[in-house]
Amino acid sequence: MNVRELIIEAISENSFVDNAYEYLQENDNLIQLGMNSLSFIKLVITLENKFGFEFDDVNLDYNKFTSLSLLCEYVKEKIKNNES
Template sequence: MDKTDLRDKVIEKVNEVLYEKVSREDSTNLLKRGLDSISFIRIIVLLEDELEIEIEDDDILLENFNSVDTICNLISKYIVDE
């Protein structure tokens, strides 16, 4: 999966959870878009299921999920290039 596909997938899952949608070019802090503890966990679960990965507990930190960019950076280390 290339970076563009990953970003699109992350945005899709974030938009499934947050009331205020993010766009492809958006780098806004997701806390300002309504990210709370419940939506934080929902995004993690959706991404793990969709991408067939398991995010390590040590990586489940709000700082890793505060923007689409930080989520993509984290998830990219779990994606194995085929």
């Protein structure tokens, strides 16, 4: 699985988007699809465990990650920096 697929899996696990695999697109607004502060924190914990990094405190605001593409970019950057 690639990063995008693992993030979609995490979104599905945290259930703010039903059937995420079937229809979640890169620029769908995750807040409009049901993400709130509680589901975002659950998602953050899941992603931190899956990828082995911690979100920066300044990025613990779900309003910063309104789309799948923004979330993917952040996770990929954290993974890259973690490997350095």
